[in-house]
Amino acid sequence: EEQLVQSGAELKKPGESLKISCQGSGFDFSSFWIGWVRHVPGRGLECLGAIIPGAATANARYRPSFQGQVTISADESTRTAYLEWTTLKASDTAMYYCVRHLRSTDSPFDLWGRGTLVTVSS
Amino acid sequence: VLTQSPDTLSVSPGETATLSCRASQSVRRNLAWYHQKPGQAPRLLIYGASTRAPGTPVRFSGSGSGTDFTLTVTSLQSDEIGLYYCHQYNNWPPGTFGPGTRVEVK
Numbered sequence: 493e494e495q496l497v498q499s500g501a502e503l504k505k506p507g508e509s510l511k512i513s514c515q516g517s518g519f520d521f522s523s524f525w526i527g528w529v530r531h532v533p534g535r536g537l538e539c540l541g542a543i544i545p546g547a548a549t550a551n552a553r554y555r556p557s558f559q560g561q562v563t564i565s566a567d568e569s570t571r572t573a574y575l576e577w578t579t580l581k582a583s584d585t586a587m588y589y590c591v592r593h594l595r596s597t598d599s600p601f602d603l604w605g606r607g608t609l610v611t612v613s614s
Numbered sequence: 615v616l617t618q619s620p621d622t623l624s625v626s627p628g629e630t631a632t633l634s635c636r637a638s639q640s641v642r643r644n645l646a647w648y649h650q651k652p653g654q655a656p657r658l659l660i661y662g663a664s665t666r667a668p669g670t671p672v673r674f675s676g677s678g679s680g681t682d683f684t685l686t687v688t689s690l691q692s693d694e695i696g697l698y699y700c701h702q703y704n705n706w707p708p709g710t711f712g713p714g715t716r717v718e719v720k
Contacts, residue, residue: 537656537699537711555707589655598706600646602667604655 494518496526496590496605503611504580511576512608514590519603521571522546525593527601528564528575530586540564540588542597543573553597580612616700616712624720631687633715635700640680644704647676647685650714651696659698660685687717695719 499513514526527542541554545566552564563576575588588608591601615638625631635645643663648656658667660676663683673688683700700712 536713537701539707539709539711541707553707594658594661598644598703598709600658600661600701600703601648601656602658602661604657607655 494603496592496603498588498590498605498608501609501611503613505614506580506582506612508580508612509576509578510580510610511574512588512610514573514575514605516571516573516592519592522568525597525599526566526573527591527593527597528562528573529589529591529601529604531589531607532586540575542593545571545573580610582612582614584610585612586610616702616710618698618700618712618715620715621713622716622718624718625690626720627692628689629720631690631717633685633687633698633717635678635683635685635712637681637683637702641702641704643679644702645676645678645683646701646703647674648699648701649694649696650699651693656697656699690717690719692719 497515522545525542525544528540531537540558541564543552543564543566545568566573590605592603593599594602617636619634645663647660650656659670664676675686677684695717697714699714703709
């Protein structure tokens with residue numbers, strides 16, 4: 493069965509760092525663009541960016557507004573993608589979904605993880 | 615920018631639900647529809663404006679191109695309530711989602 497398994501919910505304070513994960517199974521993880529989508533109540537769904545784990549340099553592509561705010565990375569050997577913050581803000585509070593692009597980055601998301609709820613509160 | 619209408623749709627089981635999605639500029643046919651049940655992640659229903667994803671019942675059909683798109687669900691079933699989102703992937707990054715249409719059972 494193809495699936496993306498995400499790490500558990502996180503409760504953090506503003507200014508803290510965080511790295512959440514997404515492990516793929518049942519498909520060739522290295523060959524697909526793996527992305528991150530967040531859901532903020534009242535703001536809907538937003539694409540943050542994506543990475544193709546098997547690429548030589550594994551360069552991530554970001555929505556402009558998230559460039560420099562988060563880091564997307566991947567470890568091909570463990571079939572895991574990551575989303576990382578160095579300095580969390582309250583506005584980062586959201587449900588974060590790991591997604592698989594059907595083909596290239598200009599394609600829809602045909603596989604979703606169950607989501608990781610990130611709460612940032614003092 | 616994607617807009618969806620209506621915001622909420624009340625449909626009796628067995629009836630047809632028609633959902634609309636409008637883009638502020640042409641996205642050609644690079645549009646997908648997703649269904650999100652309460653407490654679950656969204657699931658891809660339709661992509662390329664009209665191609666059903668694997669596992670999507672034939673009762674779901676998508677149409678449109680350019681700026682105006684429609685998702686039609688015939689003979690709506692009770693477990694098909696929830697949020698329906700359209701998603702344009704013509705311009706990525708970033709790709710954008712519509713705000714969603716909530717489908718309720720009347």
